[in-house]
Amino acid sequence: MITDMRPIKKYLILTLVLGLGSILPTLQAQNDLQISKAFDQYGERKGVVMVELTDEMLNGYDFSLFKSLTIKDNPSAADFIRKCLVKDEVGAKKVKQVVTNGVATSIYLQLPRKGQFYRLILFNEVFKPEQKITLIYIESKNDSEDVLKLILKKK
Amino acid sequence: MRFKMKYKISYAEADRLIEKYYEGLTTGAEEKQLQKFLMQSDLPDRYKPEQAIFGYFYHKKAKTHVSMLSYMRWTAVAAIVLLIAVGPQLFVSTNQSSYAYIDGRKVSDMRQIKTQALASLVDISSSKDEVKESLKSINDTELIEQQLDVFSK
Numbered sequence: 114m115i116t117d118m119r120p121i122k123k124y125l126i127l128t129l130v131l132g133l134g135s136i137l138p139t140l141q142a143q144n145d146l147q148i149s150k151a152f153d154q155y156g157e158r159k160g161v162v163m164v165e166l167t168d169e170m171l172n173g174y175d176f177s178l179f180k181s182l183t184i185k186d187n188p189s190a191a192d193f194i195r196k197c198l199v200k201d202e203v204g205a206k207k208v209k210q211v212v213t214n215g216v217a218t219s220i221y222l223q224l225p226r227k228g229q230f231y232r233l234i235l236f237n238e239v240f241k242p243e244q245k246i247t248l249i250y251i252e253s254k255n256d257s258e259d260v261l262k263l264i265l266k267k268k
Numbered sequence: 269m270r271f272k273m274k275y276k277i278s279y280a281e282a283d284r285l286i287e288k289y290y291e292g293l294t295t296g297a298e299e300k301q302l303q304k305f306l307m308q309s310d311l312p313d314r315y316k317p318e319q320a321i322f323g324y325f326y327h328k329k330a331k332t333h334v335s336m337l338s339y340m341r342w343t344a345v346a347a348i349v350l351l352i353a354v355g356p357q358l359f360v361s362t363n364q365s366s367y368a369y370i371d372g373r374k375v376s377d378m379r380q381i382k383t384q385a386l387a388s389l390v391d392i393s394s395s396k397d398e399v400k401e402s403l404k405s406i407n408d409t410e411l412i413e414q415q416l417d418v419f420s421k
Contacts, residue, residue: 128346156369163369164385171385181388235392247391265393 146224147197148234151248152182154193160185174263177230178252183245191238191246198222198236205234208261223257231257235264277305279312286318 156163166179184190198220211219218239224232235249253260277285285302288294294302303322306315368375368384375381 157372159371161369161371162384162388164381164388165368166366166381166385169366169382171382171389174389179385181385183384183388183391237392239391245391247388249388249392264389 145227146234146250147200148194148248148250151190151194151197152180152250155182155184155187155190160187174253174260175255176251176253176260178250180250182248184248185243185245187246188244191244194236194246194248195220198234201234221261223261227252229254231255231260233257233260276308277301282306282315 152163155161162181162183164179164181166176168177169179170176171179195217198217201224202220202222204225206223208221208223209219210217210221218237220234220236222234224234226232230252231254233249233251233253235247235251237247239245251257251260282302282305285294285298285305289299289302299322302318305311306319306322311319366376366378366381368381370380370384375384
């Protein structure tokens with residue numbers, strides 16, 4: 114009788130562990146990042162566009178999570194995001210950084226994988242025709258390098 | 269293990285109960301004890317006739333009973349743990365599916381959301397060319413002039 118119970122226990126425990134293992138990493142992987150504060154602080158303000166897409170296709174991009182923040186005429190927001198990025202850079206691969214007059218205006222970060230997701234942070238600031246910041250956070254099951262190539266290829 | 273020990277009786281005790289059983293003198297509790305003893309798989313061959321009488325039917329019944337109970341108990345545990353872990357996630361994902369905020373106004377129209385998402389991607393992808401353009405705009409002559417200016421001051 115006892116030996117009959119063991120495979121059931123094992124099977125259920127295994128299912129439980131696998132189930133939790135696949136679900137828990139998806140619990141807001143972005144929350145461990147400083148840039149989440151930027152989304153929280155500026156997302157719902159005037160002059161700002163914030164987008165969140167979950168499990169959607171975007172012109173051939175397959176994203177598990179896509180978040181973007183576009184802020185116009187707000188240099189202090191740019192400074193805040195840059196400070197967040199300095200912290201998020203730790204452990205990440207800096208794919209690109211453009212520094213203009215001593216200030217980083219473009220930063221692409223390839224973050225360490227979290228569970229099954231590759232993660233990317235893209236930041237860009239332009240001053241013409243107006244000051245505009247774009248911050249994008251991406252989670253994808255596809256390799257972040259492929260996602261990056263796709264993004265930079267398409268225009 | 270504890271479960272198994274509870275019903276284990278010695279061969280001598282079993283023999284005594286079997287004899288009593290054939291004489292029709294066993295109590296209900298003793299028969300149960302005997303049935304459980306006979307369910308064991310590693311018994312000597314001499315118990316086979318008795319196993320055939322009791323064991324087969326009882327074994328079948330007991331196995332179904334215990335495994336079903338065990339299955340239900342573990343399924344309940346698994347369900348509760350999964351519910352605790354996944355419940356908030358389900359709640360969050362239903363509330364946080366695709367959306368956009370434009371000037372503080374929430375938008376749930378998918379076409380509009382995607383347009384805004386694509387616009388932000390274009391902002392990023394165009395920055396690559398912008399860098400190239402800005403590099404192109406500084407031609408060599410200007411650069412040399414700028415560098416010479418530093419020394420002429």
